[in-house]
Each structure stands twice: as C-alpha cells, then as structure tokens.
Amino acid sequence: MHDLVEEMAHYIVRGAHPNHPEKHSRIWKREDIAYLCDMGVDAPPMETEALVFNRSIFDVVGLSDVVANMKKLRWIRFDNYLTSSFPSNFQPRELGYLELKESLQKELWHGYKSLPNLKILDLTNSSKLITTPDFDGLPCLERLILDGCKSLEEIHPSIGYHKRLVYVDMSKCSGLKSFPPIIQMQMLETLILSKCHELQEFPDIQSNMSTKFENS
Template identity: 30%
Template sequence: MGQEIIRRESPIEPGRRSRLWIYEDVIHVLKNNNGTKIVEGIMLNIPIQKVEHLSAEAFSKMKNLRLLKINSEKLPEDFINGSMQLPKDLIRGKVQLPQGLIYLSNELHLLEWHGYHLKCIPTNFQLNKLVELRMHCSGIKQLWNGKMNLDKLRLIDLSDSQNLIEMPDLSGAPKLKQLIFRHCTRLYKIHTSLGDLKQLIRLDLNGCKCLKSLPHKISLEALEIFDLGGCSRLKKFPEIFGNMSCLSKLCLSETAIKDLPLSVEHLIGLIELDLRDCKNISTLSNACCHLMSLKILTLSGCSKLDELPENLGNIKGLEKLDVSGTAITGLPLSIVYLKNLEVLSLRGCVGLSSKSFKSS
C-alpha cells in the first residue's frame, strides 16, 4: 500500500516521487538527470554482471535527498560454494562515473555506496547532517582534508577499501560510535584525533596489513569492541590511559606484538582476549592475571610461548583457555583454582608431558 501511495505521487514521471527503489525507475532518473527536489530517498540494487554509467550531474537536482543506497545484488549460492564461475571483472554489478561526481545533497543522513570507485567524495558535499557513511569496496584514498563538522555522524564503514591510506581527522565527529576499516590493506596512518572519540563503541581495523603503529596512549572510555586481528605489522599495543572499563572484546590475533603493556590490567571489563597466532609473544604478561572479568583467553598458535603465568589461577571467571600449538612445557599449579573452566585446549603442545598435570 505504501509503495502504491508513492507511485501515485507522480504516475508518469518517477523523478517527481519522494522515494525511488524500482531499478528501472532509478536508472531512468539518474541517466536522464531528471530528478527533482521532491526526491528524498533512493535505493538501487545493481544486478550481477551489470555496469551502469552515470553522468557527473546525476544527483545535481535532488537537493533534498536524505537517503542514498547503491549496492550490488548478492552473489548466487552456487558461486559462493565454488560450483559456478563468473568473469572476474563482472562478478558484481557496479556504477561507473566516467566524468566523476560533482554533487551530492547536503541533506543526506545516510550514504551507502558499495563499490564507489572514485578517490574521494565531492569536495562541495557538506557532511554536517550525515549519520551513517558506508562505502564498502570503495576506491577512496582519503575521505577529506582537515577538520569537518560532523556532529551527527555515528558510523563510518569503509571495509575493503583497498586504496585508503590514512584515517582522516575525526575531531569534528565527537558522537561517532562505530569506526570500521576492515581489510583496508593499505591503511597505515591513524590520526591522533582517534583519542578524542569518547562515545566510540566499536573500533575495527581487522586485516589492515600495513598498519604499523597506533597512538602511544588511548583512552576510549565507551569502547566495547577493539579488533586489530590480522594487523601483521603492528608491533606494539598502546598504553591504556584512564578508564576503559567498557571494553569487553580485544582481538590482537596475527599481529606482530611481543607483549602487552602493564596498563592492560585496567581493562577490568574485558571478557574475551584473542592473541591467536601472535608468533612473537614468548611470555604472557602477569597483568593479564588481573583481568577478573575474563572468560575467554585464546593463545593458540603462539609458537614462542613456552610458559603461562604462575598466578593464572587468579582469573576466577575463566571459562575457556586455548593454548594449542604453543611451546609450553607445563601448566601452572594455580590452574586448579579455575573452577569455572569448561574448555582447556592443549592440542599440538608437543612439549607437555604427564608430569605437567600433577598438582601440588
């Protein structure tokens, strides 16, 4: 019924409707540049193997556009399962802008554009009303220069944007809650303004293989999830400064870190610590034994780790401990105090002997 109400706004010309979601209608409006200020929302799903070319002025007349979503249709299950082959350059549908893009509405609240291939967003586009920015698999190299007024911005997701090299100045986005740069493999520079994000809940840098360092100190008091898994060049985890009691999950798997700072003991709300495949870790900091909320500790694949802290038993709430594939030759006597331990994985610990399990 709602769709019919929208259609009746302009039965003949879709460019005079407030919302556009039918593929043929959206393409008609964008290719003929006959959108109007009446259009407030556009949702476009590009069919697989389809490439649509738009002019630089495709959105120039839609001054009140508040929602723009351009995505590719999902791949068929047969392709995902490996039983179907498609040409690599035409696997997913996409929009091409041969002359670039000169305009986007300053009224945009949500911008989601999968495969946006340009290196930046229009320089005259004001982001002060934007709430969510999602641009997976984009060609963006740098989002913006300098400080922007982003008071309403809550989420930035640039996952799989292979050309992104640095995180922009985020000091103008004090209410940002989620910052997601998963698999941005060329990202190497983190702006110091990251430490100003007092409302940030999720920070996801998983798979950022060129990332070598983070700010020396962090104090993200609202942070709940911090994912650095797969940051294979990251050698040092920053000092914890101030209150970060909300952090419940810290993933450092496959990083190059050698140890954790003593200040990690301030993460009093930490539930899960993932150090899987950290090949440079040879000892586990005693500070970890002060994490009384910890339930899951994953150390599998830490091939240089040859012992566990003697006071490991202090982590009374620990439920799962995975040390498979490590070089440990024994277990600390205090392990008998882990009354809540449900899973203990020792697979591949070739240095262990039966004597290792004798208690005092």
C-alpha cells in the same frame, strides 16, 4: 511477498514526482542516479535522505558532486565506489550512516570535515584506503569499521581522544604499523586488531575503561 512489498514501497517513493528524482526521499534506481549526474552542478537542491549505489550496476561521472548537493542525506551506501575523494562541499550535516564497502578511494576527503551526526562509518575492504579522516569532525561516531583495509597506513591521532566511539574494527589491516595512544576513549568497548601483522606494538592506553581487545 517481500518483492511485492518492496515494489510497492518503491512506487510510493517515486509516485508523487516520477520524473523529478531530485524530489525523492530515497534514490537507488540506475536511471534516477544517471539523470541527476547529467544535471551536474545545475541540479536544484535535493530532498534525498537515503542513497544506495552499486558500481556493478554502472559507472557514473560526477556522482560525488551530486551527493554534495544532497544536504538532507541521512544514509549513504556505496559499494565499489570508484571516484576520488569527496569534494570540499560534501558536508551533509544530517548524515548518520556512511557505508563505502570495497571503495577504491585513498582517502575519504581532504582535511577537516564536520559531520556532526555521523554515528556509523563502514569502510570494509576498502583496499586502497591509506589514511582515515580527522575524527574531531565526527563527534558522534560510535562504530568505525575498517576491516580488510589492507593499505591503511595512518590512523588520525584524534581517534585516541574520541569520547563516543564504542566499537572499532581494524582487523586485517595488514599494512598498519601503529595505533595512536588511547587517551580519552571512555566509551570504547571493543577494539579489534586481529591479523594486523605489521602492528609493531599494542596501543598505549592512558584512559580508564572496560574494553574488549582482540589482537592476534
């Protein structure tokens, strides 16, 4: 029954414009993603709000440029994302959820980027990730998951001033040596630093809050 319901939902999404995936609100099918990548920079403005991609299906060239052209994106899920950093024009201001599990990026993007509605950033097991983005550009971020980012060396110091973060998981970040001072993280409830074996000292806390810490 679940498969049937899912198939009906897919049909409804594609039904109005079966040959124009740029007009679909949700994109997940191999042929649709490949079609958009073939269009490249010539692709028209897209109506896409949710994009799901798994590299195990196929490898594509130009996917990051396609994503940059999706101004209405609210949800992105990429597994095993191979490409380099997102381009400078990647700035979906409606984006609320970004999941890049097992990504091979060393950094998400260069410099500062404004994603004012992003609430969840999940980079679980992104083993090549070296540094985090500037959190000043993510003012609504509530959950940050970096579990298993074993190459992570640097956490942008702006995290210590983030007023909306509630949950931060940095367990098994085995290369991490320090966590920036916690200055204004009044909303923080959970900070997980377990199995960060290179962490030289516990974060300096200069803010009043009721927080659950995990460190082992």
